[in-house]
Amino acid sequence: MNPKIRELARILSKMKRGAALTGAGVSSESGVPTFRGKDGLWNKYRPEDLATPEAFMRNPKLVWEWYNWRIKLVKSTEPNPAHYTLKEFESIFEEFHTITQNVDNLHQKAGSKNVIELHGNLLRARCTGCGKIYTDFEIREGELPRCPECGALLRPDVVWFGEMLPPDALRKSFEIARNSEFFFVIGTSAVVYPAAQLPFEAKEMGALIIEVNIEKTPVTAIADFSFMGKAGEILPEILEELKNVKD
Numbered sequence: 001m002n003p004k005i006r007e008l009a010r011i012l013s014k015m016k017r018g019a020a021l022t023g024a025g026v027s028s029e030s031g032v033p034t035f036r037g038k039d040g041l042w043n044k045y046r047p048e049d050l051a052t053p054e055a056f057m058r059n060p061k062l063v064w065e066w067y068n069w070r071i072k073l074v075k076s077t078e079p080n081p082a083h084y085t086l087k088e089f090e091s092i093f094e095e096f097h098t099i100t101q102n103v104d105n106l107h108q109k110a111g112s113k114n115v116i117e118l119h120g121n122l123l124r125a126r127c128t129g130c131g132k133i134y135t136d137f138e139i140r141e142g143e144l145p146r147c148p149e150c151g152a153l154l155r156p157d158v159v160w161f162g163e164m165l166p167p168d169a170l171r172k173s174f175e176i177a178r179n180s181e182f183f184f185v186i187g188t189s190a191v192v193y194p195a196a197q198l199p200f201e202a203k204e205m206g207a208l209i210i211e212v213n214i215e216k217t218p219v220t221a222i223a224d225f226s227f228m229g230k231a232g233e234i235l236p237e238i239l240e241e242l243k244n245v246k247d
């Protein structure tokens with residue numbers, strides 16, 4: 001066992017309130033592509049063509065085709081040991097929240113209950129007219145999905161570039177970051193704001209910062225523990241050691 005993991009587990013075993021900020025890297029071992037880096041989505045596609053309100057107004061068909069591909073993809077994936085570890089953290093600690101930038105629903109699929117979605121969810125659509133949310137919507141080839149209530153166009157219920165984050169989710173995330181004794185930052189490049197502000201907020205309020213990533217990020221410099229490796233491997237090791245210490 002990595003001695004750093006043992007030391008971390010000893011410290012965490014005395015703590016009650018914590019949270020994790022997750023990004024695309026937490027789902028990459030499930031087969032969901034990340035955004036940045038060599039195989040990242042933003043390396044192949046231009047966000048301004050697919051993930052902005054202007055792109056949707058210009059060409060809703062193209063945007064829906066791309067989202068439909070992503071919806072099918074995430075529906076075919078399963079949570080990995082990183083997601084399951086975070087779910088277990090909810091029963092190990094008195095209070096534990098997962099704040100995610102991901103839209104793939106995999107934390108919920110793993111069984112996590114305290115999930116805050118900062119960027120929405122691919123499995124929901126929202127009416128551009130009346131605002132009604134749909135979790136059960138069908139996209140037919142060549143057709144644009146419309147609201148059964150008011151007939152306006154439906155759009156993916158995700159946050160696009162240039163849009164505000166859901167205010168309640170954002171407020172709650174900052175509140176949690178400020179109240180956490182420990183704060184994990186897992187699989188995020190930590191460059192997209194305001195989500196990327198959360199670890200700094202937590203650090204300022206005295207939280208222990210633990211980063212898990214396969215590479216360095218802007219958070220590495222403020223991390224008390226930095227684990228360079230795959231989330232699906234490191235998190236279960238932390239969980240196992242934590243259980244040993246608690247026994």
Ligand code: OAD
Nearest residue numbers: 023024025028034035036101187188189192213214230231
């Ligand atoms: P990124 O693609 O920017 O970053 C993914 C991070 O995960 C990188 O730092 C990788 O090093 C790391 N990573 C990859 N595989 C990993 C693994 N197995 N274990 C641990 N770490 C791993 O994704 P996000 O940070 O989530 O926003 O991107 C933030 C936001 O930018 C997204 O929510 C999305 C995007 O544009 C919107 O769509 C609004």
